[in-house]
Amino acid sequence: DVKVTQSSRYLVKRTGEKVFLECVQDMDHENMFWYRQDPGLGLRLIYFSYDVKMKEKGDIPEGYSVSREKKERFSLILESASTNQTSMYLCASRRDPPGEQFFGPGTRLTVL
Amino acid sequence: KNQVEQSPQSLIILEGKNCTLQCNYTVSPFSNLRWYKQDTGRGPVSLTIMTFSENTKSNGRYTATLDADTKQSSLHITASQLSDSASYICVVSAVTSYDKVIFGPGTSLSVIP
Numbered sequence: 001d002v003k004v005t006q007s008s009r010y011l012v013k014r015t016g017e018k019v020f021l022e023c024v025q026d027m028d029h030e031n032m033f034w035y036r037q038d039p040g041l042g043l044r045l046i047y048f049s050y051d052v053k054m055k056e057k058g059d060i061p062e063g064y065s066v067s068r069e070k071k072e073r074f075s076l077i078l079e080s081a082s083t084n085q086t087s088m089y090l091c092a093s094r095r096d097p098p099g100e101q102f103f104g105p106g107t108r109l110t111v112l
Numbered sequence: 113k114n115q116v117e118q119s120p121q122s123l124i125i126l127e128g129k130n131c132t133l134q135c136n137y138t139v140s141p142f143s144n145l146r147w148y149k150q151d152t153g154r155g156p157v158s159l160t161i162m163t164f165s166e167n168t169k170s171n172g173r174y175t176a177t178l179d180a181d182t183k184q185s186s187l188h189i190t191a192s193q194l195s196d197s198a199s200y201i202c203v204v205s206a207v208t209s210y211d212k213v214i215f216g217p218g219t220s221l222s223v224i225p
Binding site: 004009035040041042043044045090092097098100101103104105106 | 205213217
């Protein structure tokens with residue numbers, strides 16, 4: 001079974017702090033994704049990566065950056081957290097399109 | 113604009129009853145449509161996938177239908193169980209250079225005893 005793990009289930013940070021969210025997959029998948037999920041809005045794509053050291057902006061990249069130095073790991077970085085970044089963050093991976101995306105359990109981030 | 117809409121927004125049904133969730137999309141060019149189930153506090157898990165040529169797909173008590181002409185899909189749940197309580201998300205992929213995926217807002221289903 002594919003396993004996608006995220007570094008934290010719950011995280012509380014203060015405005016202006018730098019925040020790292022890490023995601024690791026164990027199935028040698030090429031593609032990895034970061035989404036945020038807010039009530040009534042569904043999942044929105046922040047960034048994705050189709051290979052090591054490659055990254056592409058999604059629909060809402062502002063205020064975020066990413067890093068993919070190794071195939072199994074995809075990190076989401078909030079350089080200076082703001083209250084409007086309070087959300088559920090979901091990481092996903094897939095082998096290649098149009099394959100199924102496998103999701104991690106999510107990180108609920110609260111920015112105070 | 114590529115969009116996926118779902119109805120109803122939320123639904124409460126009695127255990128053992130059937131229900132049908134709806135998905136309308138305006139995604140083009142169409143690649144495939146998936147239904148995901150998301151339990152509270154967990155990531156979504158795929159239930160079914162359908163391509164343009166398929167109009168029905170079953171996974172146990174879950175049956176998905178697709179009408180590519182009207183751009184509508186439904187997810188029918190038979191003999192509901194308490195464990196079916198979850199959010200159900202319709203996800204449509206477009207054929208682009210990188211298979212763009214568009215998520216619907218989800219339908220929150222509550223099954224009560």
